Amino acid sequence: MKQLIDKIYQQAKSSTRKIILVEPEDNRIIEACKIATKEKIADITLLDITPKKHQLFDQFVNQFYEFRKNKGVSLDQAKEIISNPLYFGTMMVKNQIVDGMVAGANNTSLETFRPALQIIKTKPGESIASSFFIIQVPDNNFGYQGTFIFSDCGLNINPTAEELSQIAYQSAHSFQQLVGGVPKIAMLSYSTNNSGTGESVDKVIKATKIFKQNYPEFIIEGEIQSDAAIIPSIAQKKNPKSQLQGLANILIFPNLDAGNIAYKLVERLGKAQAFGPLLQGINQPINDLSRGCSINDIVTTIAITSVQATSNLLSK
Numbered sequence: 001m002k003q004l005i006d007k008i009y010q011q012a013k014s015s016t017r018k019i020i021l022v023e024p025e026d027n028r029i030i031e032a033c034k035i036a037t038k039e040k041i042a043d044i045t046l047l048d049i050t051p052k053k054h055q056l057f058d059q060f061v062n063q064f065y066e067f068r069k070n071k072g073v074s075l076d077q078a079k080e081i082i083s084n085p086l087y088f089g090t091m092m093v094k095n096q097i098v099d100g101m102v103a104g105a106n107n108t109s110l111e112t113f114r115p116a117l118q119i120i121k122t123k124p125g126e127s128i129a130s131s132f133f134i135i136q137v138p139d140n141n142f143g144y145q146g147t148f149i150f151s152d153c154g155l156n157i158n159p160t161a162e163e164l165s166q167i168a169y170q171s172a173h174s175f176q177q178l179v180g181g182v183p184k185i186a187m188l189s190y191s192t193n194n195s196g197t198g199e200s201v202d203k204v205i206k207a208t209k210i211f212k213q214n215y216p217e218f219i220i221e222g223e224i225q226s227d228a229a230i231i232p233s234i235a236q237k238k239n240p241k242s243q244l245q246g247l248a249n250i251l252i253f254p255n256l257d258a259g260n261i262a263y264k265l266v267e268r269l270g271k272a273q274a275f276g277p278l279l280q281g282i283n284q285p286i287n288d289l290s291r292g293c294s295i296n297d298i299v300t301t302i303a304i305t306s307v308q309a310t311s312n313l314l315s316k
Helices: 002-014 027-038 057-071 075-082 085-094 109-120 161-178 199-214 226-230 232-238 256-268 295-315
Strands: 018-021 043-046 100-103 130-136 147-151 184-188 219-224 250-252 273-280 286-288
Touching: 002 295, 018 027, 018 085, 018 295, 027 043, 027 295, 057 075, 057 085, 057 109, 075 085, 085 100, 085 109, 100 295, 109 273, 109 286, 130 161, 130 256, 147 161, 147 256, 161 184, 161 199, 161 250, 161 273, 161 295, 184 199, 184 226, 199 219, 219 226, 226 232, 226 250, 256 273, 273 295, 286 295
Parallel strands: 018 043, 018 100, 100 286, 147 250, 184 219, 184 250
Antiparallel strands: 130 147, 130 273, 273 286
16 A cells, blocks of 8 residues: 555655645644645645635635525525534635635535535536545455545445446546556456346446446446456356456446445455545535544545646646
């Protein structure tokens, strides 16, 4: 994992971006700010005053009211909402005062992601945003030098086939952004090559077909069981014609139950390192922290957010 993290840090340092953190009450955030600033990983903005006292408060309230008045939000409600640092920080990103935001040390994933979904919105051509984890397992023979992307483990509860296809595409893009190498995507199921039947299997098969039609340049296989996706000998037995040949480095789960359970088991029982949930498919980067995160976790998430911000700017 150190090699990958060092690579991400170097990418972040090569084009320093402005990243806001909105939880100054947490000492881990303060220390991470110091490290990220000293190492020139990002230009950090720390929201160390209450939003209502900030000179941009009224501007943001009026903007948010215009965004959400058709959803029934009143001006008074907008004032209350923007007084929340998570919303205020997201408005800083929306107005391009900063390039991205990292939060979640003291807030849930839903609390962190909700403002992003309401304000930042999805990229053109994308109907959903999704989340992913960067997973590094101890055995470098798996995935890409021990590295995987797991999606979606933190946001979409039961995505449709069309949404699963988008999640797979977003994950391939995140892999290219942050990991490197050739994305090799496994659309996971309890079935491999029609060994099982059921509504979930049908959904994964349909999602794979949609993906292949839209993005034929990528290597993808589905439906496939997790062991056949990552172990060559099992892939050979279960599906000798497998494209992946047991070398998947992106695992797409059929629903949030499967994804969330899997990443936690791999992290705890498999002694893997997990970074996320990270958000993909939106116009500007907003990323979450585990409430049990370490200082190093925060610094790494800042670096990832900076790399995502640079990629977004270059693609415009």
